[in-house]
Amino acid sequence: MKKKYRVFVSVAVASCLMMNACDDRKPEKTESRASHDHDHDHDHDHDHEGAKSGDHAAPSVALGERVVGDFVATAMRDSGPIVAGKDSPIDVVLKIREGALARAVAVRLWIGTQDGAGSVRALAVIEDPKDPSRWHTHVEIPNPLPAGSKLWVEIEDDKSEMRVADFDLQM
Secondary structure, three states, rough: HHHHHHHHHHHHHHHHHHHHOOOOOOOOOOEOOOOOOOOOOOOOOOOOOOOOOOOOOOOOOEEEEEEEEOOEEEEEEOOOOOOOOEEEEEEEEEEEEOOOOOOEEEEEEEEEOOOOOOOOEEEEEEEOOOOOOOOEEEEEEOOOOOOOEEEEEEEEEOOOOOOEEOOOOOO
């Protein structure tokens, strides 16, 4: 009976994550990379500048491509300014490198410095099951935004290995 319960809970949690597609809710957050003793605006309303209601037609800004362990990660964000205290919709497309067998089980993102001081990590989700290589979330922008801030992408694979890459925000 316990095994059936665990399977049910796992399916329920996975379903909730899949249903956490882009909408006007706050981003799902994991843990803070540093103590959360900074002030920032919690008004996360946004309208995907230039987008039609309910879709992702907003122009995007390419942030580049990086090799991250067994993956090639391509990051992009919605166009518009990076504003301290707001959030930024981010997409990361993962492709498995030739010959690699790993599978991504979690993608976490934050904006700021590599050590994450003053930043909050956001857990990305696969927004569309038809496109399982595209991970999406809304990342909080620290207030104040540290000089030299970047987008940091941490990929956890099915072997519990975590790799991190940085991307210029193209501000």
